[in-house]
Amino acid sequence: MNRVAFVLLFLIFSAIIGGYYLTQSSEKTGITPRPAYPTEIYTSKVMPAVQSWASDAGLILVYGSENCQQILCDVHPMSSPCFCNDSTFGDGKAPQWTFVFYSKQKGELMKVDTYIAQEEGQKRWHVVSKTYQTPIDYSSLGVSLSNPPENHTSKPGVYVFFRNQWTSSIGSINITLTNFTEFKRLILAESKSPMVYGGVLILPDEKIGDLVSPTIIIRTQFNQTNDVITVVYPGAVLRGYTPRLPYKLTSLENYSQSISTIIKRLASPEFSGLKLILGQPYVYYELANGTIKIETLDCDFEVNDGNTKGACRTR
Incomplete structure (x- = not known):
């Protein structure tokens, strides 16, 4: 092998080795990844x-x-x-x-x-x-x-x-617009980012705590063995079937007055701790059998016949 060929091979080999170590060094030093599409x-x-x-x-x-x-x-x-x-x-x-x-x-x-x-x-x-x-x-x-x-x-x-x-945001749906008069469970689910609750996709909601959600889950009786799960999204209504729950059907009209009362009570000084709900990344309101249950990552409240009880934990 002549000298020129040897030098060329040496340079190529050095470039390969140098590139390898440069790559390894970049990975090892942890160059900050940039935001991406x-x-x-x-x-x-x-x-x-x-x-x-x-x-x-x-x-x-x-x-x-x-x-x-x-x-x-x-x-x-x-x-x-x-x-x-x-x-x-x-x-x-x-x-x-x-x-x-x-x-x-x-x-x-x-x-x-x-x-x-x-x-x-x-x-x-x-x-x-x-x-x-x-x-x-x-x-x-x-x-x-x-x-x-x-x-x-x-x-x-x-x-x-x-x-x-x-x-940048998904439109909200009020429960009064769902046209359901009877249900076993009705859940208004809110999350700052997408999540899955009970096998249902929860859309991101920029206003947590306003009782107006872009994801509403309604469980109603279908027959003696199955219930139907209806999920209402902005512009889309999806349904599925699941083994029945032995809950009695509840009238949505019964909640119209109690929901407005609950909102006022949750805003009162007595329940000022509940203002943490507005800062949580996840909350849902479950309506069933005369009870409205409010849950977040750090709060758990039940509202029954106008009475509210529960507690919030601070982070």
Whole structure:
């Protein structure tokens, strides 16, 4: 081998080795990952987990936040601290994205949370997924993923992709608009970020505590062996069947006066602790058998015949 060829081979070999160690060094030093578009995170982080879960998995919701809400940090405290800051609001990129999928074959929902966090001195994208059995068929809510449009003027900070539309908030539904007069259970579920409760997808709600929710769950009697679960979303009503509960049917009209009374009582000094509800990432109101039960991550109250009892815990 002549000298020129040897030098060329040496330079090529050195470049390969140098590139390898540079890559390893960058990973080891934990260069902070940057906020990304949802399509980037879906392709690089989410797709492998979803494909191994179900061949018919269909995307039904995407949620991203540029705000430092620390929602995912609360949900996954072992991965704290989360790095939720984004210096460029409104560019369609975010440091945390949530994807929700539905598989009809499995009858399951999969929720995949991706977010930038620090672990062992390194900052990187984390992926946490969980599956839930669901009685609801979410096939009709399937979406084709795209990136949110840039909007540096309004700087939304939050991105929600639902029913093939990007928005910064999902419209609310009042229980008086559901046209249900009788039910076994009626639940108004609210969450700052998407979550799954009892196999039902809860849409993100920017105003927790106002008793007007973008997700309403109604359980009614279907026959002697099954109940029907109806989920009311803005612009969509889905149904599924589940083994019956032995609860008596309750009239919705009976709650109209009591709900307004409850709202006043919850705002009174006597129950000032309940103002914590407004700061919680999750709350639901369950109406059944003459009782209104209010639960958050840190509060648990029951309201029966106008009497309210319970307690809140501070973080």
